[in-house]
Amino acid sequence: MEMEKITSFTVDHIRLVPGVYVSRRDMAGDTVITTFDIRMTSPNDEPVMNTAEVHTIEHLGATFLRNHGEWKDRILYFGPMGCRTGFYLLLIGEYESADIVPLLREMFAFIASYEGEVPGARAKDCGNYLDMNLPMAKYLARKYLDEVLTDIPDFRLNYPD
Numbered sequence: 303m304e305m306e307k308i309t310s311f312t313v314d315h316i317r318l319v320p321g322v323y324v325s326r327r328d329m330a331g332d333t334v335i336t337t338f339d340i341r342m343t344s345p346n347d348e349p350v351m352n353t354a355e356v357h358t359i360e361h362l363g364a365t366f367l368r369n370h371g372e373w374k375d376r377i378l379y380f381g382p383m384g385c386r387t388g389f390y391l392l393l394i395g396e397y398e399s400a401d402i403v404p405l406l407r408e409m410f411a412f413i414a415s416y417e418g419e420v421p422g423a424r425a426k427d428c429g430n431y432l433d434m435n436l437p438m439a440k441y442l443a444r445k446y447l448d449e450v451l452t453d454i455p456d457f458r459l460n461y462p463d
């Protein structure tokens with residue numbers, strides 16, 4: 303069976319750098335869904351994140367987003383990319399990458415300074431609750447905040463041509 307290459311595989315991952323990108327926009331009925339590519343490491347260029355810290359960022363990020371006063375009703379999904387270089391965030395509505403930078407700054411600052419038990423990190427609540435690394439999650443959140451989200455330039459908001 304001949305299968306078409308899906309859109310996200312057509313992005314030049316060699317030239318892709320950490321940033322915030324619109325991966326795609328889809329119609330669900332008459333509602334636009336925007337999928338963001340929250341790219342935290344440079345693909346095929348630097349080490350990927352380990353699963354434990356990815357898992358911790360997922361739990362903390364999802365908890366933050368679904369409790370956010372302004373955005374919670376527009377959050378459809380937040381979760382990791384299988385390649386462990388970033389996350390996907392799906393929002394209900396049509397957005398540009400710059401629209402969510404303030405939200406992401408808040409979210410990664412929340413993760414970077416988080417103390418205490420990781421939400422949902424219990425056997426009853428999660429499929430692999432011991433697989434968590436809060437110190438590394440905080441380190442990576444701080445790094446992304448400082449090196450990418452603070453004073454983010456245009457080339458980190460638009461996929462390479």
Ligand SMILES: [Zn+2]
Pocket residue numbers: 357361422427428429430431
């Ligand atoms: Zn989990």
